Amino acid sequence: xxxxxxxxxxxxxxxxxxxxxxxxxxxxxxxxxxxxxxxxxxxxxxxxxxxxxxxxxxxxxxxxxxxxxxxxxxxxxxxxxxxxxxxxxxxxxxxxxxxxxxxxxxxxxxxxxxxxxxxxxxxxxxxxxxxxxxxxxxxxxxxxxxxxxxxxxxxxxxxxxxxxxxxxxxxxxxxxxxxxxxxxxxxxxxxxxxxxxxxxxxxxxxxxxxxxxxxxxxxxxxxxxxxxxxxxxxxxxxxxxxxxxxxxxxxxxxxxxxxxxxxxxxxxxxxxxxxxxxxxxxxxxxxxxx
Numbered sequence: 438x439x440x441x442x443x444x445x446x447x448x449x450x451x452x453x454x455x456x457x458x459x460x461x462x463x464x465x466x467x468x469x470x471x472x473x474x475x476x477x478x479x480x481x482x483x484x485x486x487x488x489x490x491x492x493x494x495x496x497x498x499x500x501x502x503x504x505x506x507x508x509x510x511x512x513x514x515x516x517x518x519x520x521x522x523x524x525x526x527x528x529x530x531x532x533x534x535x536x537x538x539x540x541x542x543x544x545x546x547x548x549x550x551x552x553x554x555x556x557x558x559x560x561x562x563x564x565x566x567x568x569x570x571x572x573x574x575x576x577x578x579x580x581x582x583x584x585x586x587x588x589x590x591x592x593x594x595x596x597x598x599x600x601x602x603x604x605x606x607x608x609x610x611x612x613x614x615x616x617x618x619x620x621x622x623x624x625x626x627x628x629x630x631x632x633x634x635x636x637x638x639x640x641x642x643x644x645x646x647x648x649x650x651x652x653x654x655x656x657x658x659x660x661x662x663x664x665x666x667x668x669x670x671x672x673x674x675x676x677x678x679x680x681x682x683x684x685x686x687x688x689x690x691x692x693x694x695x696x697x698x699x700x701x702x703x704x705x706x707x708x709x710x711x712x713x714x715x716x717x718x719x720x721x722x723x724x725x726x727x
Contacts, residue, residue, distance in 0.1 A: 522664020541624025581653025
């Protein structure tokens, strides 16, 4: 659950969080390439560090801004609000996106400086080909589906670990290496390193990521319903008490809704009392430990 904080503080959290993410991704890539000439070993090190860092950053900044760290995630949140759920408004989405992009560039430059490299040098690694764009669509769609799916089934606390695990896997199973983040992709263009991407490859990657975001939202809607509706078959776990039953449990008054509210209240009262009686009975016959 996000703490109610001002927009400037949330924007600062997005900027710092995205900068931290790029420092982890690029820095671990530079270090891995320097320590091993084996690209497979370097990728193992880079993917592990990126996943761990991402999970920690989401955990740290999530309560402040939601830790989107990604314009596609922000756009998905904005769409969720338009669909009747929770999320950011249009103006907030623009501020978030600007902060994420600035943070990504700043994080890339910081990583370059930290390893004694010339900051601001553009990447020369061209990532072209339709198969790579398909990989970015898949990577981004999966990321959005993980976040939206867990949110809609009432499991938001699992998002940091789930997103970290997904990214670690997607770096390996997608042809593109799972950039899956327009701001991060722009930032990585400022590092001519193991994880960099040449500026001429940016338009295709960013476009594919936006398409992937739309696909991910569509899949989330198909599988879990819209944000306001959610799932209806109990797959998310125990069904919560109704408002009437909750008022009985807490002793708070509740205004009846509809002509049958009194009947419903009586039935739920009997259910609650029956459960309490069974609990008391079990406690009464529990063996005494000496």
